[in-house]
Amino acid sequence: MDTRWTVWPAAIRPAKGLIVLLVATAAILAGPPASGQTPTPSAGTLAGSLADSLFEQVAAQAENMANAPFQTADVELTGALADIDYDAYRTIRFRKDQALWRDETPFSVELFHLGFLFRTQVQINLVDESGTHALPFDQTLFDYGQSGIGEALGSANSDAAAAIGYAGFKILYPLHRPDVRDEVAVFLGASYFRLLARNQVYGLSARGLALGTASPEGEEFPTFREFWLVKPAADSGTITVYALLDSPSLTGAYRFDIRPGAQTVVDTRLRLFARADEPLRPGLAPLTSMFLYGENRRPYHDDYRPEVHDSDGVLMHTARGEWLWRPVANPARLRVTTLLDDAAGGPAGFGLMQRDRDFANYLDSEAHYERRPSLWVEPVDGWGPGAVHVVEIPSPEEINDNIVAFWQPAAPLTRQAPLEVRYRQYALSTMPDGHGHMGHAVRTREGWASVPGSAVKPPRTVRRLVVDFTGGALDGLDPSQPVAADLQVTGALARVDHVAAVPGTDLWRVSFTITPDGGDAVDMRLFLSLNGQRLSETWTAVWSRHDLR
Secondary structure, eight states: OEEEEEEOOTTSOOOTTOSEETTTOSOOOOOOOOOSOOOOOOTTOTTTTHHHHHHHHHHHHHHHHHTSOOOOOOOOOOGGGTTOOHHHHHTOEEOGGGOBTTTTSSOEEEEEEOBTTBOOOBEEEEEETTEEEEOOOOGGGEEOTTSSHHHHHOSTTSHHHHTOOEEEEEEEEOSSOTTOOEEEEEEESTTEEEEOOTTOOOOOEEESOBBSTTOTTOOBOOEEEEEEEEOOOTTOSOEEEEEEEEOSSEEEEEEEEEEOSSSEEEEEEEEEEEOSSSOBOOBEEEEEEOEEEBTTBOOOOSOSOSOEESOOEEEEEOTTSOEEEEEOOOOSSOEEEEEEEOSTTOOSEEEEEOOOOOGGGTOOTTTOGGGOOEEEEEEESOOOSEEEEEEEOOOSSTTEEOEEEEEEESSOBBTTBOEEEEEEEEEESSOOTTOTTSBEEEEEEEEEOOOTTOSSOOOTTOEEEEEEEESGGGTTOOTTSOOEEEEEEESEEEEEEEEEEOTTSSOEEEEEEEEEOSSSEEEEEEEEEETTEEOBOEEEEEEEGGGOO
16 A cells, blocks of 8 residues: 655646536536437336346447547537526526426436536436337426526427437435435536435535546546436335446446435446547546635635535545545645555545534535535445545635546556446445444644744744544543554654643544655655554645645
């Protein structure tokens, strides 16, 4: 296990579209919808072979597309839809009484209209016992409010209305009460989708794939261009969605089995085909979030809220059983770090977590950051060696998604070797299973290591860090126990100043000082032990002199 860091020079700009507006949820990579209908097994096979056969059909379609040139086809929005802004787009509402399957299954589906930033027309197909049916655009499914867009489009049979399509969809399920259907998943924009579990509000996003994220060449945003929604049984707690992915460099077939609940679980299967001749390095199970500021580094913000973030760190469970916690930050320069796992089986899991669940640490009664989901990813059948890449992008406002994490396999994707992987995603509000026995870092603070009143001050690059741990094997531990801090630092001289229980709390605090050796960044790893036995996860972080403000 190793950590590596890269601080990108200021001359290298983030890829176009890499910072994503939260209000839009996605950057847009346009593509035409696939034409025609996909053959479907005969009626009565939904519970049997349909799952595998439909995936193979979508995969065959993806492979055929990979053998042909990519064709960009942005939908040319004209007339009333051409230049509408965010507020106007929000007035277009799907009529809830028209939700798909609303009286037939526990699940229902509502659709999104094209407009604003959402200009990629996606083909939506419905799959039931009778086969697969393409869903044509129906203007009457939407309430256009006072925008005047409905009148401008004319009748449902007009040429203007026929040219409009769907941008995506949301899935609803009785998550809290049997008589109320709550949103549990939204697929909207490029390959982005969001998940909710019980008592959560929307925060970070998942993606189908990341390609070229934070690279000097610029990021490519693959797009889900076609979906197949399988109608669940009347007593089913799972809904299955298939998707066709397309981009200039690759194509792919996806299957999502979504089970809402206290933890919403999504079993994911994908198969990728390279369209480009050169080897590709895709990022698997990418997660995208927002971090403006937190307790770890809080430059002055003219804001009443102590913290503003959807996620406060990356958690990784390595193949060798080590748990790593990596607090994220809003850096002064674009920064990419990697958490390597070179074991044959690859990692046991990774995720972007919202660990702080205390309302008092946010004080935002509208955004409710304490209720934002964590997303945890567990590979199925192993992924092999590779690394979790963590991208942190400077951001002045909370409307930007500026944190990205994804798994990148060591082996590239080539035209000769398609890539198939499976993984399970969890939207949760707690730590993942298996983590409970470990003490975990709950707070990271950093400041100038000067002594108040001292006549001689050290350079501001000399920093004091304070990390608080709690839980697991630390619970009930007597303060007299000789708990030790195992600290490893690269790029600086380091000194542990203090390791002790914090009186009146369940915390154990480590305070240490770093004196950088002149480089741009310092890599740090820290965990607690007692008599040679590990008590906590490994806290790991990178400090950069560019972050001094």
